[in-house]
Amino acid sequence: MNNKYFLPLSSIFVIALAIFYIELFVEDFVVVVPLKKSWEKAVPHQEVPNGLVSLKAKDCGACHVNHYEEWKKSTHSQAWTDMQFQAELKKESSPFLCINCHIPLQNQQEYKVTGLEFGDIYKPVKEKNLHFDPELQSEGITCASCHVRNNTIIGPTGSQLAPHPVVKDNFHLSENLCISCHNATAVVTPTLACSFETGDEWKNGPYYGKKNCLSCHMPETHRSIVAGMPERKSRFHSFPASGIPKSPNHHPERLESLEFKTSKVKSVYKQNDSLNFVITLINAHAGHRVPSGNPERFIITNIWIKDENGKIIKTQENRIGEHWEWHPVAAKISDNNLNPGESRSYNFSTMLHQKGKYNIEIQVSKHRLTPESAKYNKLGKEYPLSFIAWEKTIPFKVK
Ligand code: HEC
Ligand code: HEC
Ligand code: HEC
Ligand code: HEC
Ligand code: HEC
Secondary structure, eight states, X not given: OOGGGOOOHHHXXXXXXXXXXXXHHHHHOOOEEOOOSGGGSOBOOOOOOTTOSOSOHHHHTTTOHHHHHHHHHSSGGGXXXXXXXXXXXXXXXXXXXXXXXXXXXXXXXXXXXXXXXXXXXXXXXXXXXXXXXXXXXXXXXXXXXXXXXXXXXEESSOOSSOXXXXXXXTTTTSHHHHHHHHEEEEXXXXXXXXXXXXHHXXXXXXXXXXXXXXXXXXXXXXXXXXXXXXXXXXXXXXXXXXXXXSSTTOOOOBOOOEEEEEOOOOSEEOTTOEEXXXXXXXXXXXXXXXXXXXXTOEEEEEEEEEETTOOEEEEEEEEEEEEEEOSSSOEEEEEOOBOTTOEXXXXXXXXXXSOXXXXXXXXXXXXXXXXXXXXXXXXXXXXXXXXXXXXXXXXXXXX
C-alpha cells in the first residue's frame, strides 16, 4: 500500500470541520436577484405633496368632487377589493407580483420587496413597510396611483391655480400609463400564464394614431375641476367599459363596442315553411379586440323561438371568446375574439310545423367568467358574472 494515500488523524479532523463550516455557510447563502420587469416593482414610496392632508381619493375628492364620484363608479376603484382578485391572491400559485398592477404604490403595500431569492418569484425578499396605509390599499387604482410621482401631483397642464404642487407630464398621463398595466404576457409558472394584450391589440389595429385609450375611456368635457374655478378641458374619470359590476353596490358605466343587425323576418309564414334568419355582431366601437384583456371573458348570443305560452321550440347559442387549457401546462386552444371592425354572423333556420303565434327572442350577454370558474374560486351568488348587452324580440305568425 502506498503511504501517500493515508492522511494523519488530525488532518481528517480538520477537513471534517471545514466541511461542517462550508455547509453552514451554504445554508445561509442566498443569491438575491434584483427585480427586473416593471410589474415586479411597486411605484416607490410617495410623501404627501405639500398643501394636502393625504393621498387618499376621499381627500382629493374634497376639492375634485366630480372626479371622485366618477372614479368610485370605475372598476379601478375595485381593483383590490374585487372578490375574484382576493380569492385568486390567496392561492399559493399566485406570486407576490400580482399586487403591483392592482395596488401599484408602495404606500398601498404591506411589505417592501427588495429582490428574489435565487430569482424565484415565489421567494420574494420582504421587509415590513413602515409607511403602509391600509385605507389607501383598499382604494385599488386610486388618484395617487396615476397622479403622484416624486412626491408631486402630475397633471396635463401644470396648472398654477392648485394649492398643491403640479408638474406637467403628458407622456406619463397618456396611453403609456394605461399600457403599463393593460398589456402583459408572461408564463409565470407552467400552469399560470398572464395573457392580456389590450395595448398590442390597439397598436396593431385601425385606431392607432387616431384614437387612444383616453379618447374612448376618458372622454373629454369642459367643466371646472374644482368648484368656483374657471371651466377648462377635463376628462371623465368613470372608465366605462364592460359594465359588469364587481359587487352588488358597484355601478360601473357601460361602453358598448358592438352594433347588431338582424335580417328581415316576415310577419306571417305558412305551415311547413322554413324560417331563415341571420344576426350579425360588429365590433364597431372598441379600439381593440372584443372581448379584450382577461382571457376568461366571453360573449354569448342566444336565439330562442318561443310559442305564445313562452315554451321554447328551438334554441341556438354561439360564443365569442378564448378557450384555455390550464393543465398540465397553460395553453390557448382557441380564440375567436372580434378584431376592431370585424363582423360575425350567425345563421339560424328552423321548419315551422305548427300554426300559432311565435316570438324570436335574441339576447347578447357579456360574461366575466363561467359559473364553474366562479365556483372553483368559491365566489358566491353576490358576485355578478354577466351583463345583458342587447335584447330584441321579433313576433311572427304561422298560418
Ligand atoms: C384643497 C383643494 C384640493 C385638493 C385637496 C386637491 N386638489 Fe388638485 N387641484 C386643486 C385646484 C384648485 C386645482 C387647479 C384647478 C384648475 O387648474 O382649474 C387642482 C388641479 C389638479 C390637477 C390638474 C393639474 C393640471 O396640470 O392641470 C390634478 C391632476 C389634481 N389637481 C389632482 C389632485 C389629486 C390627485 C389630489 C389628491 C391627492 C388633489 N388634486 C387634491 C385643488 C385641490
Ligand atoms: C396600475 C395599473 C393600471 C393602470 C395604470 C391603468 N389600469 Fe385600467 N385597470 C387595471 C386593473 C387591475 C383593472 C381591473 C380591476 C378589476 O377588475 O378588479 C382595470 C380596469 C380597467 C377598465 C375596466 C374594464 C372592464 O372590465 O370594464 C378600463 C376601461 C380601464 N381599466 C382603462 C384604463 C385606462 C384608459 C387607463 C389609462 C388612463 C388605465 N386603465 C390605467 C389596471 C390599471
Ligand atoms: C387610471 C389612471 C387615473 C386615475 C385612477 C385617476 N386619474 Fe385623473 N387623470 C388621468 C389622466 C390620464 C388624466 C389626463 C387627461 C389629459 O391628458 O387630458 C387625468 C386628469 C385629471 C385631472 C385634470 C383635469 C381633467 O379632468 O382632465 C384631474 C383634476 C384629475 N385627473 C383628478 C383625479 C382624481 C381626483 C382622481 C381620483 C378620484 C383621479 N384623477 C384618478 C388618469 C387617472
Ligand atoms: C375606439 C375606442 C376605444 C379605444 C381606442 C380603446 N378602447 Fe377599450 N373599450 C372600448 C369599448 C367600446 C369597450 C367595451 C367592450 C364591450 O363591449 O364590453 C372597451 C373595453 C375595454 C376593456 C374591457 C375589455 C372587456 O372585454 O371587457 C378594457 C380593459 C379596455 N377597453 C382598455 C383599453 C385600453 C388600455 C386602451 C388603450 C390601449 C383602450 N381600451 C382603447 C373602446 C375603446
Ligand atoms: C401587468 C399588470 C397586472 C398584473 C401583474 C396582474 N394583473 Fe390582474 N388585472 C390587470 C388588468 C389590466 C386587469 C383588468 C382588465 C383585463 O381583464 O385586462 C386585471 C384584472 C384582474 C382580475 C379581474 C378579472 C375580470 O375579468 O374582471 C383578476 C381576478 C385579476 N386581475 C387577478 C390577478 C392575479 C391573481 C394576478 C397575479 C397572478 C394579477 N391579476 C396580476 C393587470 C394585472
